[in-house]
Amino acid sequence: MIRVLLADDLQLVRAGLRMLCESAGDVTVVGEAGDGRTAVRLAERLVPDVVLMDLRMPLMDGITATRAITAARPGTRVIALTTFDDDDHVYPPLAAGACGFLVKDTSPGELLDAVRRAAAGEDTYNQDVLRRLVADALRSRAATTPAERDLAKLTDRELDVLALVGAGLSNAEIAERLHLGVTTVKTHLAGLMTKTGCPNRVRLAVFAVRTRIAAP
Known part of the structure; x- marks a missing residue:
């Protein structure tokens, strides 16, 4: 069973994510956090396999929370969730240690697939994001x-x-x-x-x- 922690400041979004995750027979939600600070604390206590992390949250933003979680528990995989997929939103969470990036209008099937892939140790970039990462790396020669x-x-x-x-x-x-x-x-x-x-x-x-x- 894949253990998932939900981190989003909107209760309605968390409720929707919980319903989606628990509709799958191999995924269970072990906790919810409405801010980044709580997400870090729950990740330490509950040891989830995957964290679905909103980027804009009070007390501690999702990028800072991602950095703290991946530093403390490298085995916990963080998928960044946001409304936008521009470079200003894509790169910071990946640099902080997120294993993937999804926009919130991702289909239910794609989100569950991303959770499973993350739990299996895979990265969860969609092809558009991966192509941009490759293209930017080539341009910058970074x-x-x-x-x-x-x-x-x-x-x-x-x-x-x-x-x-x-x-x-x-x-x-x-x-x-x-x-x-x-x-x-x-x-x-x-x-x-x-x-x-x-x-x-x-x-x-x-x-x-x-x-x-x-x-x-």
Whole structure:
């Protein structure tokens, strides 16, 4: 059972999120917080798997709360929720340690999928956000990626997985495309990170785009 903590200053929003989460057989809401300070305290006490975190809250904003939660409990995954998806709202929570970003008009199915993916250790950016992160990293050259010669270290299957990461596909989508198990995809991702020196999925996507790996 995936344990979820809801953090939003609007009671009506929390009620809707609770109903949605508890409509799924594999998700349970373990607590609610109306401000960031309470969210940090409850995350420490309740040890949720996933926190759905609003960014604008009283006493402590969602970005500060995200930073505190991920620093104290790295195993707790935080998904940022907000009304806007512009750069001013996307980058701060990700820099604070959130594993993903969703706008509040996300469909119920997409939100539950994001919760499950976060609990499984995956990032939960949608493809539009991932493409922007990659494009901005390329423009700024902020990402420290390995040289193209590192491609020689990769197997053909790892190259296939890398290309699909660069295209923004989730682990489940990659598994379906390549006719693999999700666990096998995760193993390939771990190998890719080790061989390329990329610390996370976004850096792998940047590397795939820079080296122009074509998706199978």
